Amino acid sequence: MSGIDALLAVTTFETDEHHPHIVIDPAACRTCPSDRACVTSCPAQRYVWDEAAQQMTFDHVGCLECGNCRLVCDRLFTGAEGYSWDYPVHGAGVDYRQG
């Protein structure tokens, strides 16, 4: 385990696998107007762009809920169709012990 996985492994999460609080449209991401800045600007590296498959994947589990993707992605920022950014519900998501 290395890189981001090792970092997120020490941070506590109340994981809700089934209800992503951030939603993107992987197909629409192919025509990204924001230089796919989510990939480089997410401190938890939750966005991965597969150049060969022309496919964006996003994993909400491990999201630190900072909100930087909402700012760097025009579609998340404006709430374009297929894109939304919310806080997790029912105490799910990151659960800092140090903060």
Add this chain to the structure above:
Amino acid sequence: MDEDVFDAIVVGGGFAGLSAAYRLATAGRSVLLIERGSTCGAKNLTGGRIYSHALRALLGDRWQEAPVQREVKREVLALLTETDAVTVESTLTSAQQESYTVLATPLLGWLAAEAEQAGAMIVTGTTVDSLIVRDGRVCGVRADGDELEADVVIDCEGINPLLLEREGLIRRLDPHAVAVGAKYVYRFGSSEEVDRIFGVRPGEGAAVLGMGAVTQGVFGGVFCYANTDSVSLGLVLDSVGWKASGRPILDTAQALREHPALARYVDGGELVEYGAHLVYEGGYDTLPAFSGDGWLVCGDAAGLCLNRGFTIRGMDYAVLSGIAAADTLIEAGPGRPSAQTLAGYGDRLDRGLLRDFRATRGAHDWMSSTTDLFTVYPRLAVDTMAALYHVGPEPLTPVGTTLWRAARQLRKPVRTARTLLKGVRTL
């Protein structure tokens, strides 16, 4: 008065929200605070240092019971190149109980217990879905399918104020006004080990702020704080500047831990947490409306964070704004305050903490546009000191020559002087 209607509903149990709730509850008001984290503090992340004047204003002498980490007595400003550093160290033992390193989660957990003891009702693990707005007036919140009503909603939801943005009550968060921060916490076996690493007397705190090559020319900096038995290390990067750089933020965050001038503070520690949070840095001219009909906004949600390069303040302003919000309602007396009464909150801020923001107008623009701060100047400082300390087989270089060579590295000395003068004026 309707029994089901709270005097105030506070959204968010961070420094601003808990301060407002504590103050209102102490004055006998009915307060419901709703926090989306499993506990108050579970979603909060700080660099972490708090200036104690705000805690004193909220809690009186009891602030001394707050679980802060170490009292800062040693301040270090570091200019960094890829491998080297020049640091300016200030040992300020005359500062008495002025600031403390902190970890946000335990401190907020304690503050939540204080607010509850004062009579505030706190509900955790509950995310507010939306505000109830009737005829342009905010009347309460919707959460978990329930509608909860209050005379006033105090929005303390943090730097991403989704509720207010969605209702169009405040401007959308401007990416140009925001930086992104990432932080590691390393735990050590004992507090003595942390004393030794930072070269401080037992229990004394230290704060390191650095700028230079680590942010690769982008407006930002690094921080490192000595906690009781742990060390916080992190960096803050201008969101828009970093996006434009196209570099992965994580690589830079990882490189931070390898920098010789910073690694010395965390080597041997056990990584116990990695987190990220946005920092508002827009300054006075970018601040939103502070109130409207039925609502007030405090803390990060109101943009009340100030970065001057050598100090970064947010938590103390969050506490003070929470106090100001509560005092506005207490002074207004019972019942539904008018929008005009609530505007008194902005006036309170104006007479109080906003003076700091007015005095530093333009600081953010100056720092974000003066890229030499993060490239040329640190390099110059390091090269000059390296040349002064260098001894080799060749004849020595006179000090005057070394300084002259350094000065010539500044491509446009007059413009540099003018830029620096502007910086002094804005900071």
